[in-house]
Amino acid sequence: MTIIRLLLAALVILGLAAPAHADRVKDLGTFQGIRSNQLTGYGVVVGLPGTGDDNLEYTVQSLKAVASRFGLQLPPGVNPPAKNAAVVMVTADLPPFAKPGQKLDITVASLGRAKSLRGGSLVLTPLLGADGQIYAMAQGNLAVGGLGAEGADGSKIVVNIPSSGRIPEGATVERAVATGFEQSPVLTFNLQRADFTTAQNVAGAINRALGSGAAQAIDAVSVSVQAPAGAQGRAQLMAQIENLDVVAAEPPAKVIVNARTGTVVINSAVRVGPAAVTHGKLTVRIDESQRVVQPEGFSDGVTAVEQRSNVQVEEEKRPMFLLNPGPKLADVVKAVNAIGASPADLVAILEALKEAGALKAELIVL
Structure with missing residues (x-):
């Protein structure tokens, strides 16, 4: 009985000494400058079974522009059929550190009166960033989750959204975005939610791992970390910091x-x-x-x-x-x-x- 009591007492002491639930630093925020960038493009989807933009003027102009890329000049007054084509907006997210040749998923949405993009193919479309530079090229066959059907009397049924779709790995990165993280004198870690206590806890965890004075909380969101010169040393430091355990503060009621x-x-x-x-x-x-x-x-x-x-x-x-x-x-x-x-x-x-x-x-x- 004495041994059992000692074991129970030891378990109670271990339970009281157990640390509070901790989160990884990478789950609490991100490093400044390490983010995705939005890309947008204007393109044309062809091969539609009569569900395109009908005869909108800008659709005709877009088809003429596509034909002119290959040296084809249509005679004046001759317009290409537009019911089998649709003008679309193409969007994608360029992840941080994306390199030329990598693939991106893209979303294609009709800009005009196209009833459905099912069965269509996107013609080669440049994707531009906020600075107006081309960062990726998109092309491929659309995967559309919605569908629509219309009867002769005008009755119709639409399931989901047939006027938009996706192309998995439909874009190829052509240019990388410089993050500049290897040049700044310090690394700045930003919390997802502003909290002075959590910021202090993150700075304390980094100082315990790297040494006193390595990090300090600037405000309720940002923690400044002294970083070595060179991209390789900083990458190793960031990997070490991201996996540190930190007890986040209790959120406000x-x-x-x-x-x-x-x-x-x-x-x-x-x-x-x-x-x-x-x-x-x-x-x-x-x-x-x-x-x-x-x-x-x-x-x-x-x-x-x-x-x-x-x-x-x-x-x-x-x-x-x-x-x-x-x-x-x-x-x-x-x-x-x-x-x-x-x-x-x-x-x-x-x-x-x-x-x-x-x-x-x-x-x-x-």
């Missing part, structure tokens, strides 16, 4: 309410002060009926219709419940469920608690 869908999300930091709550339901019911009234015999009266209204008010009786000081999330949910409150009732109760000063959280209504 928030209650998120979506008034349109009735969705209510309460995080674990929410606390409620002492309050007494009751929530009833008032129903007003009005029934309308009509009765035919006949005049008395040998009188000058006429037959008339008399309107009758019956108004009833029903109020559902619900008991008052008490919220003790400082209950946690589970206590709040349990108390609200005890009175059978609907999502709309829960929103009303939370708003009333906020106005009374009993809800220790930020109430956000979407």
